Structures are given as C-alpha cells and as structure tokens.
Amino acid sequence: MSGHQTYQPTNPFMQWLERRLPIGGFVYSSFVVYPTPRNLNYWWTFGGILSFMLAAQIVTGIVLAMHYTPHVDHAFNSVEHIMRDVNYGWLLRYLHANGASMFFLAAYIHMFRGMYYGSYKEPREVLWILGVILLFLMIATGFMGYVLPWGQMSFWAATVITNLFSAIPLVGEAVVTWLWGGYSVGNPTLNRFYSLHYLLPFVIAGVVVLHVWALHVVGQNNPTGVEPKSEQDTVAFTPYATIKDGFVLVCFLVLYAWFVFYLPNYLGHPDNYVPANPAVTPTHIVPEWYYLPFYAILRAIPNKLGGVVALAASIFILALLPWLDTSRVRSANYRPLFRQFFWIFVLVCIGLGWLGSKPAEGGYVIAARILTFYYFLHFLVILPVLGWVEKTKPLPNSISESILGKGLSAGASGSAAAKG
Amino acid sequence: MTATSAEPTRRDFLYIATATVGAIGAAATLVPLIAQMNPDASTIAAGAPIEVDLSPIAEGQVIKVFWRGKPIFINHRTKKEIEEARNVNVASLPDPQPDSARVKPGKDQWQVLIGICTHLGCIPIAHQGSYNGYFCPCHGSVYDTSGRIRSGPAPANLPLPPYEFLSDTKIRIG
Numbered sequence: 259m260s261g262h263q264t265y266q267p268t269n270p271f272m273q274w275l276e277r278r279l280p281i282g283g284f285v286y287s288s289f290v291v292y293p294t295p296r297n298l299n300y301w302w303t304f305g306g307i308l309s310f311m312l313a314a315q316i317v318t319g320i321v322l323a324m325h326y327t328p329h330v331d332h333a334f335n336s337v338e339h340i341m342r343d344v345n346y347g348w349l350l351r352y353l354h355a356n357g358a359s360m361f362f363l364a365a366y367i368h369m370f371r372g373m374y375y376g377s378y379k380e381p382r383e384v385l386w387i388l389g390v391i392l393l394f395l396m397i398a399t400g401f402m403g404y405v406l407p408w409g410q411m412s413f414w415a416a417t418v419i420t421n422l423f424s425a426i427p428l429v430g431e432a433v434v435t436w437l438w439g440g441y442s443v444g445n446p447t448l449n450r451f452y453s454l455h456y457l458l459p460f461v462i463a464g465v466v467v468l469h470v471w472a473l474h475v476v477g478q479n480n481p482t483g484v485e486p487k488s489e490q491d492t493v494a495f496t497p498y499a500t501i502k503d504g505f506v507l508v509c510f511l512v513l514y515a516w517f518v519f520y521l522p523n524y525l526g527h528p529d530n531y532v533p534a535n536p537a538v539t540p541t542h543i544v545p546e547w548y549y550l551p552f553y554a555i556l557r558a559i560p561n562k563l564g565g566v567v568a569l570a571a572s573i574f575i576l577a578l579l580p581w582l583d584t585s586r587v588r589s590a591n592y593r594p595l596f597r598q599f600f601w602i603f604v605l606v607c608i609g610l611g612w613l614g615s616k617p618a619e620g621g622y623v624i625a626a627r628i629l630t631f632y633y634f635l636h637f638l639v640i641l642p643v644l645g646w647v648e649k650t651k652p653l654p655n656s657i658s659e660s661i662l663g664k665g666l667s668a669g670a671s672g673s674a675a676a677k678g
Numbered sequence: 679m680t681a682t683s684a685e686p687t688r689r690d691f692l693y694i695a696t697a698t699v700g701a702i703g704a705a706a707t708l709v710p711l712i713a714q715m716n717p718d719a720s721t722i723a724a725g726a727p728i729e730v731d732l733s734p735i736a737e738g739q740v741i742k743v744f745w746r747g748k749p750i751f752i753n754h755r756t757k758k759e760i761e762e763a764r765n766v767n768v769a770s771l772p773d774p775q776p777d778s779a780r781v782k783p784g785k786d787q788w789q790v791l792i793g794i795c796t797h798l799g800c801i802p803i804a805h806q807g808s809y810n811g812y813f814c815p816c817h818g819s820v821y822d823t824s825g826r827i828r829s830g831p832a833p834a835n836l837p838l839p840p841y842e843f844l845s846d847t848k849i850r851i852g
Contacts, residue, residue, distance in 0.1 A: 414800070421799035436712075440721045442747030450715065537742060537749055539800040541815055557817065562797065562833050618817045618831075 293492035295480035304368040306503035318354040328452035333408035352522040362548035376588030377479040383580040385472040399458040402451040409530030425563040483588025491657040550614030558626040584645025727852030740804040749793040763824035777824040797832035
C-alpha cells in the first residue's frame with residue numbers, strides 16, 4: 259500500500275475511531291493519497307463506473323425484491339404490479355433492467371482496455387483472473403435475473419441454458435433434474451434462481467474487494483506499460499483520478515438515463531412481455547445483447563457437447579491471456595502489429611454478437627463458424643506468435659518522459675532519462 | 679531436529695483420526711444441502727402417471743398433453759405416415775432406430791413421444807419439415823414421421839415417455 263503520508267486526523271471523533279478501527283486511514287491511503295500514474299487516460303475510468311453500477315444494481319434490486327413474488331403463478335403479475343402500482347416502480351424496474359445492460363457495457367470496455375494495454379501481464383495475472391471470475395459471476399447473475407419476470411423469453415432461456423448441462427457425459431440428465439428441482443423448468447427452478455440471484459451480487463462484491471486489493475498491491479498499469487519509477491510519475495488518487503472518474507461517471511449516467519427514460523425497452527425483447535407458456539416456443543429464442551457473442555459461439559458448433567465446451571472455453575480462455583501473450587511489451591501503443599490484430603478481434607466480437615441475434619441458418623451459420631474459429635485463433639495462435647515475431651517500438655524510459663519529452667523530464671531524482 | 683521416527687506416534691493417530699472424522703462430518707453436512715435441490719415430494723406427486731383417452735383423436739391428428747411438465751405428442755398416424763417411417767435404411771440414420779422399436783406391438787398407428795427437441799429443448803412443430811414429421815423452428819432440426827432425427831443439430835431421436843396401453847383406446851403415461 260502507499261507509504262506516502264499517514265493519516266493524521268484533526269477531527270476528535272476520527273482520532274477516537276482511528277485508534278479502534280482504522281478505517282479512516284485505510285480510505286486515506288487507498289483512495290486519497292494512493293499514487294496513481296499521471297498519464298492514465300479515460301479508458302481507466304471504467305473500474306469506478308463498474309463499482310457504481312454494482313452498487314446501483316444491488317440497491318435497485320433490493321427494493322424491487324420488496325415487491326416481487328417468486329412463484330410461477332404470480333411472478334409476471336408482480337412485475338406488472340411494480341410497473342403500474344408501486345410508487346416509482348416503473349423507474350426502479352427500468353433502472354435495474356437497463357442497469358444490467360450498462361453494467362455489461364462498462365465491463366466489456368474495461369476488459370478491452372485490459373487487452374489493449376497488456377494490463378493482464380506480469381505482475382497483474384491474478385488481478386486479471388479475478389476479473390474473469392467477476393465476468394463469469396456477472397453472466398450467471400444476469401441470466402438468473404432475466405428468468406425472474408417469467409415471460410416467454412425468461413422461461414425459454416432458462417430451458418435452453420439448463421438443458422446445456424445434459425451434454426455432460428454420464429451425469430448430464432441427473433445434473434439437469436437437480437438444477438431444475440423437477441422434470442422441467444418450473445416453480446422450484448424459479449424459486450432457486452431468485453435465491454441465487456439475490457446472493458451472487460454479494461459474492462461479486464466480495465470478489466471486487468479482492469480485485470481492488472490485487473490492484474493496489476501491484477499498482478495500476480498505464481498507457482505506456484512502463485511502471486512508475488519515481489514520485490514524478492504519479493499523482494495522488496484524490497483529486498485527480500477521483501474527479502476524472504466522477505466526470506466520466508456522470509457522462510455514463512447520461513447514457514444510462516437516456517435508455518431508462520427514452521428507450522426503456524429498446525434493449526429488451528418484446529416476447530418477454532408475454533407470460534411464460536411451456537407449450538409454445540417463441541420463433542426466435544435470443545438472449546439479451548450482452549450474451550449474443552457467446553450464444554453465436556454455442557450455436558456455431560454442430561455438436562451439442564462441443565457447443566457447450568466452446569461456450570465455456572470462450573470465457574475461460576481469457577484467464578490464460580497472461581501466458582498466451584508472449585510479448586515483453588505491455589502496451590499496444592508500442593506494438594503496431596498487435597494493435598491491428600486487436601482491432602480485428604474487437605470487430606470479430608461485435609460480428610459474433612450480431613450473428614447471435616440472427617436465426618441459425620444458411621450464411622449466418624457459416625459466418626459464425628468462421629468468426630468462432632478466428633476468436634480462438636486469436637488467443638491460441640496469433641497472440642503467442644506475435645510476441646515472438648513482432649518488432650515493437652522503443653519504450654519511453656519513464657511515464658514522465660513519455661509526457662514531458664526526454665530533456666524536460668530529467669529533473670527529478672530516480673528518473674533514468676538522459677540529458678544528452 | 680528430530681528425525682521422523684519409524685513408528686507412528688499417538689499424535690499422528692489423533693491427527694489422522696480427527697481429520698477423517700471431520701471429513702466424514704463435512705461430507706455428511708453437504709448431503710442434505712445438495713439433495714434438497716432434487717425434485718421434492720410434491721413435485722414427484724404432481725408427476726404421477728396420467729391416463730389419456732385416445733378415442734377422440736382422429737387419424738392424422740396430433741394432440742399435446744402434459745406430463746411432468748413436459749409436452750407429450752400423441753400422433754394417430756395415417757397408413758402413409760407409417761409406411762414412410764418403415765421404408766428407411768435404418769443404418770443411415772443419425773440415430774439409428776427402427777420404427778417398430780418406437781411403437782407398442784400391434785399399435786403402429788399410435789406414436790407417443792416427448793415433444794422436446796433433443797438439441798436445446800424447444801418444442802418442435804408437428805406435420806412440418808421435409809419428411810412431414812416434426813420440425814424444430816429454433817435451429818432447424820428435422821424429424822421424420824417416427825420422430826427420428828434426420829437433419830439439423832439435434833443429436834438424438836425424440837425420446838419416448840414410459841407408457842402402456844390399458845385398453846385399445848386408453849393409455850397411461852408414466
């Protein structure tokens with residue numbers, strides 16, 4: 259942690275508390291004087307946004323839970339009751355549903371930032387893996403939350419996804435029955451999804467604590483990928499990073515509010531306003547937009563078990579990134595060839611997402627197979643090979659040098675910039 | 679530093695015995711916590727066998743009943759449909775099974791299937807697809823008039839529920 263200034267409270271209450279539970283000092287060293295690289299750009303603000311969105315989802319979720327009924331005969335109607343009768347219920351519901359989309363949007367940007375700047379590389383491997391775990395928990399939480407309104411999409415998404423586990427050899431059917439608590443998706447399933455949907459966000463919060471702890475131990479990465487070498491390379495977290503995070507958060511909230519107030523159902527599926535009917539399958543079962551790339555990968559493999567394995571692998575492979583990328587250089591700013599492959603990868607992910615929304619027939623299937631193949635190729639072949647063959651640009655000697663230029667940054671102690 | 683003696687000590691025994699009892703206790707604690715998720719007594723009771731009267735079902739008609747939350751297709755097959763189901767090289771099927779194994783003896787016209795696509799669980803539509811059997815709209819699996827998979831991503835034929843004939847016009851499913 260920071261060794262800069264220790265917390266010296268002047269307020270008598272804080273002095274009293276600090277001796278008994280040093281939370282003031284903890285906040286001070288972690289979020290006030292914490293040395294932050296001075297060259298962080300706006301892509302570094304999404305961690306703060308994610309923390310806010312987690313809190314927002316928990317708060318809106320808990321108040322929604324005061325009005326929701328987790329029973330197949332009442333769930334759909336209880337959501338309509340929230341929308342129509344509960345004071346500001348419509349607002350809370352739209353905040354929570356659109357909040358999930360905003361949560362995933364921020365998460366994907368946050369992850370792409372990590373991939374571009376090599377934030378997963380040594381010594382941040384554990385930080386990155388904790389992030390992959392957080393993604394997995396988010397996906398599980400979002401899936402179960404979507405089942406709760408018990409609309410057509412809720413029911414059939416639950417049916418499709420729980421059926422995936424029947425692909426497990428030998429025990430598959432038993433696992434599915436155990437998950438369902440019955441012989442098909444029904445009331446026991448809804449009830450347990452409600453319980454776990456309430457639980458997992460707090461598990462996420464716990465892992466976020468580990469994630470931030472892991473971050474603070476190694477320090478943040480920065481756009482050059484060169485670690486801070488002196489005090490000249492860093493600034494205090496407060497006010498610099500705090501205000502930057504706060505500003506971008508407000509802009510993000512404008513986008514969030516745009517959806518909540520003007521386009522509250524745009525990201526959703528109209529079929530979920532039809533009560534669940536086990537006898538009628540909707541013509542196109544599609545998940546919410548943030549699951550579409552994974553859905554495309556699942557459907558691309560013609561074999562059932564193969565599709566499930568590919569789906570799991572597409573998430574799990576992210577955890578191997580620190581070891582698949584063999585380059586010694588962290589940041590794509592100094593890796594011109596990697597940079598091009600990075601943007602191709604981004605386009606592939608967007609392409610997979612688009613294909614996930616299409617019916618699985620004809621040209622769409624072929625395209626999905628090509629893009630799925632490329633997705634895994636990127637991780638398993640392109641990244642390792644790039645590290646070996648790429649000619650990287652020379653790194654700056656320090657963060658200060660990258661901002662101020664070679665001559666000007668040579669004033670402070672410890673800076674390795676040459677004067678002549 | 680004492681070298682490890684050849685004889686296990688009383689302390690070693692106590693450690694191992696405690697750990698073993700602890701492990702058994704932990705496993706025993708897990709049993710009810712995991713087992714509670716399996717179908718409960720009321721769900722099992724609701725899944726008791728049902729009887730279905732076949733007399734109102736006209737030839738060529740398919741009806742849907744529910745048993746254990748699953749849709750069951752009962753198809754009163756026409757002669758043409760039975761013939762098309764028989765007239766097939768069984769070995770060439772993705773999931774080889776003769777039609778005779780999918781009906782009760784002497785009751786070729788009555789086909790009872792669980793109407794859940796073996797791919798990802800959607801409900802296929804009857805009298806559709808290139809074999810005029812069943813067609814699943816989700817990902818395009820095509821089943822024939824015997825409910826066997828012919829093309830598409832589904833890996834297996836539409837399964838049969840357990841059922842028996844109580845009389846010529848009544849079956850019990852389950």
